[in-house]
Amino acid sequence: MAQPDGSGSCAVRTLFQALGDCTYALDREFRFLAYDEAAATYFGRPAEAVLGRTIWETFPKTSIGRLEPVLRQVMEERRPLRAEMAGAVRPDRWIEYTIYPTPEGIGIAFSDRTEARRAAEALQANEERLRDLLATLDLGTSMARDLDGIIRFWSEGCGRLYGWAAAEALGQSAHRLLQTQFPVPPSAIEAMLEATGEWTGDLRQVARDGRALIVEARKVLRRDATGRPVAVLEALSDVTAQRAAEAALAESEARLALATAAAEIGIWDWTFASDRLVCSTHVTHICGLDPAQPMTPAAARRVVDRADLTRVLAALRRARDPKSRQRIALECCIRRPDGELRHVALQAEPVFAGAKATRIVGTLRDVTERWQMQEERFASAARLRLAVEAGRMAVWDVDMVEDRLTGSPELPRLLGFSATEVPDLAKARTRFAPGERERLGSLIAAALARGEHFVETEFRYLWPDGSARWLMLRTELSLGASGRPVRATGVLLDITERRRMEEALRESEARLRLAVAAAGLTSWEVDPLQRVARRSDPLHPASATLSDFSLEAYLASIHPEDRGRVRGRLDALSTGSIEDYAIEYRVQVPERDGWCWIESHGTIAERDTQTGLPSRLAGVARDITERKQAEERQSLLAREVDHRAKNALAVVQAALRLTPKEDPVAYVQAVEGRVAALARAQTLLARGRWTGAELRALLEDELAPFLVDGAQAPRVRLEGPPVLLWPAATQALSMAVHELATNAVKHGALSQPGGLVTVRWRVEIMGSLHLRLDWTERGGPPVAGSPGRRGFGSRVLEATVRAQLGGQVRQNWAAEGVQVQIDIPLLGGGIAPVPPDVAATLQ
Structure with missing residues (x-):
């Protein structure tokens, strides 16, 4: 900002803190102390032309306008002031002044608000015109709201319709006040208003007294002089009764249409003034005419059979006669364009306007059957x-x-x-x-x-x-x-005897159906000549109805391996080569996945009296899928038992072979312990139906004597998550744990009071899921170091963990106690080795 010397620095700082686009400062004599570039541009005077001169001599017009008293007031009272007025130098502009007292005099910041004022005046004028327009609509039902939905105008008609006076409605949200339900999303309505300027549709609203209203609303978007949307004008009409009447009419017409369709009745209407005949499609259908072609009275006369035409025309004349006004009710014949003769029932009622018949409305029904x-x-x-x-x-x-x-x-x-x-x-x-x-x-x-x-x-x-x-x-x-x-x-x-026979037959058939249903059977019949079959509903075997189906289609649904056998039996039965048959086969049933096993029995029910060949085959069938599945499971279980028995014998054989035989008593004890460990593993597998065994249960069975807390007794601690072992791993790991426990009882932590064996395990991901089991002994006799030769226990660990399970064994002969680490894969059994929550955590 330009200033004559450094004395105006304080004023400059004050002016920068003021609000305004242009700033200048005056001393107590109203001489210019500072004058920024924006002010120079606005006034068209450079700084050197004004600094040091009074505002009155620089801009004489300021001394005769509203600005002078304002400047003198601030100079005298030393209080800031903000004012708007026409520009003193440029009267065509509207200026907002912010004037602050300064130590040297006063500082002035001003902004040109001309465009904003013009927009406000235009908006005010627009609102006045809108109020004038709404005033003319005040007796109608109309309101205006701003773009936020706030009610700005509420006519007397709205007050009468909804029950709220204008003073109560103004300033409230229209949608919340009236609980408006829109036929489309409000955003779609706003988009339509923005695009076309108006929208018309039905709104569901609630009056003050709780009445449900249907209101037809015509919304018009109002814009200001610049084209900016400013308000929405709504003209409203209560159409609640009208919509109810329309709905009732539509329902009545729908019922009439259903009734006429159900009764196969056609409706026609003949207007005499225009000689126009309007018919429903059922009329043209009865007459055999093209419904796309217009129906005329002449065309109607042509379809009436010549023998009945005179009688029909006479009835129409009597109906139009104002003296008789006779209702038409007769039957006659019509002849369709293709020559077919049909019998129809014609009923009609004349409609009069005063003494003149204007139309006849009637019905037409085909009564040929x-x-x-x-x-x-x-x-x-x-x-x-x-x-x-x-x-x-x-x-x-x-x-x-x-x-x-x-x-x-x-x-x-x-x-x-x-x-x-x-x-x-x-x-x-x-x-x-x-x-x-x-x-x-x-x-x-x-x-x-x-x-x-x-x-x-x-x-x-x-x-x-x-x-x-x-x-x-x-x-x-x-x-x-x-x-x-x-x-x-x-x-x-x-007809007493016939009715008794019919009743007896019905009772017999009912008993047969109940017997078939109780046995889970489906009855069937086959026409060998037509190759058509019928069967009872398998879901409702007690039903008396049989549904037809194609024999070839049914044969196509039979398993390819069984289809030839079934077709051969049916063909043999159809030719009389055999009298009956029984067969089992597989068939694809749409309601189920996979193949179903069916057991079917068939026989010759009737023979042709002339040829003696079978004319009807009959039989029953039942679903034996569950029986077949049970047989398959039993066979699979037998094979599994055989396989497990062979495995168990192989393990026993290995135990016998590897156990040292120098000491007969020790030999017997060692063999019995290892066979018992194997038996416990077999028991765990049997509980789980040979799908596997839980690791903790296996360890608890092997180490049960040491799991009870005692004062000085040796004990075992188990720590680890739930893990499911596959069958082979169950047997092998059971033998390994038995050898470790046996060694601990003889030489390790379980051989003296206070000893402790800790077994910890966890599941790790090492390319695939692995089980890591740590066996740690503490409190036993000191360990002298690794033994000079491998004992039987070490060989068992190597044979079971490494050779049989593909795992690893690491042994540490520490002085404070033996440590053994076993790693084995968990996916050998093809089943989930760990619970889903544990597996999810690992992943």
């Missing part, structure tokens, strides 16, 4: 009449007006009357089994409602002696002028 069934029933009835004439059933007739029953001579016997007695209708009605008369009445009423006059059913009837008889009823109803039945004519057949 029902008509064919009726025709078949009529034909059956004709055949039945012929049978009646042959004396196998009774014909009857009921006059419903006179309430009188008449019939053929066989009728009294069927109804339990004497041969000479005339059947009485009132008495016959009392003999229906409980509930049967009501059920028969419901069937007749339902048939009449469908426009059918023929009824066929079976019912139970009680004879005077109390025995129940099953009767089959076939009747045709005649209607009177009122549309109500006035006569019923039909036949009655005693």
